[in-house]
Amino acid sequence: MQPEQVEALREAAGEGVECDGLEAERGDDGYRFAVPGDERTGLNAEAFEAAARDAAAYVTNWHFWTREAPTHDARRAFLRWLEAADEHAVPDRYEALADGTARGWGQLRITVTLGDDGCRRYDLRHEADAGTPVADLDAFHDPRDARELVTFDDRERYRPLKTAPTLRTGWAFPDLSAADLVETVGVVYPATVVNWHREREGDLDVSHWRETAERQTGIYDIVDELDAEAVDRIAASCCVDSQCLKRREWDFDADHELDADRGDGEFPCREPCSLVVAAARKWTKLEEEEPHTYEFELTPSEKEQLEAIVDAVADGRVDEIREADVYEGANRYRARYLREKLFDDEGRLGGVPTEE
Numbered sequence: 001m002q003p004e005q006v007e008a009l010r011e012a013a014g015e016g017v018e019c020d021g022l023e024a025e026r027g028d029d030g031y032r033f034a035v036p037g038d039e040r041t042g043l044n045a046e047a048f049e050a051a052a053r054d055a056a057a058y059v060t061n062w063h064f065w066t067r068e069a070p071t072h073d074a075r076r077a078f079l080r081w082l083e084a085a086d087e088h089a090v091p092d093r094y095e096a097l098a099d100g101t102a103r104g105w106g107q108l109r110i111t112v113t114l115g116d117d118g119c120r121r122y123d124l125r126h127e128a129d130a131g132t133p134v135a136d137l138d139a140f141h142d143p144r145d146a147r148e149l150v151t152f153d154d155r156e157r158y159r160p161l162k163t164a165p166t167l168r169t170g171w172a173f174p175d176l177s178a179a180d181l182v183e184t185v186g187v188v189y190p191a192t193v194v195n196w197h198r199e200r201e202g203d204l205d206v207s208h209w210r211e212t213a214e215r216q217t218g219i220y221d222i223v224d225e226l227d228a229e230a231v232d233r234i235a236a237s238c239c240v241d242s243q244c245l246k247r248r249e250w251d252f253d254a255d256h257e258l259d260a261d262r263g264d265g266e267f268p269c270r271e272p273c274s275l276v277v278a279a280a281r282k283w284t285k286l287e288e289e290e291p292h293t294y295e296f297e298l299t300p301s302e303k304e305q306l307e308a309i310v311d312a313v314a315d316g317r318v319d320e321i322r323e324a325d326v327y328e329g330a331n332r333y334r335a336r337y338l339r340e341k342l343f344d345d346e347g348r349l350g351g352v353p354t355e356e
């Protein structure tokens with residue numbers, strides 16, 4: 001603990017201090033200094049300093065939260081949540097922080113450790129790299145470097161949805177300050193901290209599908225034509241945990257909940273995102289079509305194979321199916337064989353025209 005930290009606390013005692021079990025104030029008969037199990041009153045400056053030294057963890061903890069941590073409500077709440085500050089007393093917390101306290105946030109793993117004099121340091125990386133030495137990862141220090149990391153996945157494919165579970169691996173920000181940690185998390189998962197905090201405060205302004213759709217203009221103003229069943233299919237297609245790590249809080253409207261799974265993510269989704277609205281435009285047009293009856297001949301295995309192909313594409317498993325695995329319906333050779341057999345030269349299933 002630095003002498004300046006004690007001095008700062010003594011000065012602050014004039015206004016009264018209360019932080020995580022530490023209380024300090026200046027009265028007519030001297031200072032009062034209290035931590036759980038130890039209260040001292042009528043102290044002069046020297047005695048105050050001695051009391052502070054005996055409870056150094058409380059003092060450095062106060063110094064961090066009042067002089068170093070961001071003061072913005074959401075950021076501060078997030079940092080306190082990371083180390084479970086509202087659940088554990090300072091000595092227990094310091095003991096845990098000495099080894100590192102870790103929490104998950106989407107696919108991020110954030111580990112808080114104790115630096116000098118109560119200062120916190122933060123390690124941020126992909127959860128899959130939790131046990132990897134920093135030396136084996138690409139290390140970064142500037143929050144702005146995260147922009148590059150979140151743009152493409154491990155296979156260099158563009159990530160249009162920042163909260164999709166496709167965050168690339170192999171990197172770490174091993175030694176961030178509190179402010180830089182929150183900024184970096186904001187680059188990886190924009191606005192998630194603010195919305196998480198709003199939700200905790202009972203203040204999340206949810207915009208349901210109907211309101212969001214009715215607000216759309218231009219080429220998207222048709223999406224309000226979709227009915228609740230179609231919107232349910234959209235939520236099941238785009239918003240479940242396998243596709244997006246936000247927890248969906250919006251529904252069709254305030255009186256009509258959707259059946260699709262909301263997800264278990266730590267941070268909420270307060271309104272249909274632009275990706276979902278853009279996809280909904282396509283579905284609006286598709287849903288306008290009338291069904292037709294087509295006649296094809298398929299063997300039972302061919303029918304099952306078509307089902308397997310749709311499943312594999314929908315679940316993103318196509319790349320996992322090996323060429324040699326001809327027992328998989330979505331195996332490339334099996335799919336090519338089916339195409340050879342069932343499609344005509346114009347790519348029509350069974351040679352049947354789509355439009356009469």
Ligand code: SF4
Nearest residue numbers: 238239244269272273
């Ligand atoms: S609308 Fe769905 S896909 Fe888009 S951010 Fe919210 S939960 Fe994710």
